[in-house]
Amino acid sequence: MESHWTHRPAYRCRHGHSSAAPPLPHRTPNAYVREDHVLPHLPALVIRLTDHAAALNEAAAPPAPVAAVEYLRAESNSMIFDPTTRTLTADTPRGERFAIG
Template structure:
């Protein structure tokens, strides 16, 4: 996926096989879009589920005892976890051994 802006919000899109120089192949899957705030809201839950793969290690909680989306994102990036979005199922899957998955739609 590549970064883009949708309705003045950061988002990500996949336009696999798309070029402006040729007509789209009718068998090509449609473009997939997901707004970043949809994903960020669910990252803390995914990080908690992933903690089993990381020996229970979680980012430090805030003063309220929660993990913020920004901290969860940094935690996932630091461990070089790739996330795959399925636009049909509206799920986000981590490329870890257990393939943890959350629904974001």
């Protein structure tokens, strides 16, 4: 997916899209997900990836979204968006998955 801005930050995938030719009938439809629908889920993902709450204690505050993004970027974690189920799956051994609103 590539970053995209239309009134707000988002990500889209237009695989196989070209304005020079009409779309093929079997081409996968465009996928689009707003950034503000993804960001609230990232701290929980970091907790699942690092066992943050168990290591510190159950009352520990989750990381802020900015810290979660920095951690995921530093670890080179990728996310795979499924537009049919509207879920993001982390490219990790456990394949953590969460639904996007």
